[in-house]
Amino acid sequence: QVQLVESGGGVVQPGRSLRLSCAASGFTFSSYGMHWVRQAPGKGLEWVAVISYDGSKKYYGDSVKGRFTISRDNSANTLYLQMNSLRTEDTAVYYCAKDGTGGPFYFDYWGQGTLVTVSS
Amino acid sequence: DIQMTQSPSSLSASVGDRVTITCRASHSISNYLNWYQQKPGKAPKVLIHTAYSLQSGVPSRFSGSGSGTDFTLTISSLQPEDFATYYCQQSYSTPLTFGGGTKVEIK
Numbered sequence A: 001q002v003q004l005v006e007s008g009g010g011v012v013q014p015g016r017s018l019r020l021s022c023a024a025s026g027f028t029f030s031s032y033g034m035h036w037v038r039q040a041p042g043k044g045l046e047w048v049a050v051i052s053y054d055g056s057k058k059y060y061g062d063s064v065k066g067r068f069t070i071s072r073d074n075s076a077n078t079l080y081l082q083m084n085s086l087r088t089e090d091t092a093v094y095y096c097a098k099d100g101t102g103g104p105f106y107f108d109y110w111g112q113g114t115l116v117t118v119s120s
Numbered sequence B: 001d002i003q004m005t006q007s008p009s010s011l012s013a014s015v016g017d018r019v020t021i022t023c024r025a026s027h028s029i030s031n032y033l034n035w036y037q038q039k040p041g042k043a044p045k046v047l048i049h050t051a052y053s054l055q056s057g058v059p060s061r062f063s064g065s066g067s068g069t070d071f072t073l074t075i076s077s078l079q080p081e082d083f084a085t086y087y088c089q090q091s092y093s094t095p096l097t098f099g100g101g102t103k104v105e106i107k
Helices: none
Strands: A003-007 A010-012 A018-025 A034-039 A045-051 A058-060 A068-073 A078-083 A092-099 A107-110 A114-118 B004-007 B010-013 B019-025 B033-038 B045-049 B062-067 B070-075 B085-090 B102-106
Touching (some): A003 A092, A018 A092, A018 A114, A034 A078, A034 A107, A045 A068, A045 A078, A045 A092, A045 B085, A058 A068, A078 A092, A107 B045, B019 B033, B019 B085, B019 B102, B033 B062
Parallel strands (some): A010 A114, B010 B102
Antiparallel strands (some): A003 A018, A018 A078, A034 A045, A034 A092, A045 A058, A068 A078, A092 A107, A092 A114, B004 B019, B019 B070, B033 B045, B062 B070, B085 B102
């Protein structure tokens, strides 16, 4: 069965960096685009970034463009999110999600999420 | 960017009720509209993709309709496990965007 397990969250000061990881199993990781989606406490869902199956294409949400970098290692079945210049408004649960099999850019499997808290 | 507007933001309903949630896109998105259910403390779960395609394993009481800018999620007979928050999401273009959510509560 498909499993996505995020790690790397924690408390970090504004302006600092953090790298999240998402370990994937149960499907052919190298065949699917992968996403990061976040949810601030008590708020709705916000898409963060997507990377194509081979890593050649990357797209970002407006609020993280230029600060966050999505990447993947298909040999290790792992997705990453490098977050630089963190702001208090980046505080959220970060989910990795798999691109859907029935069409582009929807999310058919999600991880359990990892909490990032940006605070001084 | 494409803005997604859901209504209502919350509703109260009873078990067995028919429930309808609407989602409007600021620009035409063809049928690139997806619906998710989220329960407290859990990751979202896809219910419907590309406007009306039921995700495998999702009960048939859930259905989706619409195209262009106006879409609907219908629960034909609300069950106790359906009390949750529902989100629409457009997959037509990046940045991908979600509606603000509809919280379905017990009356």
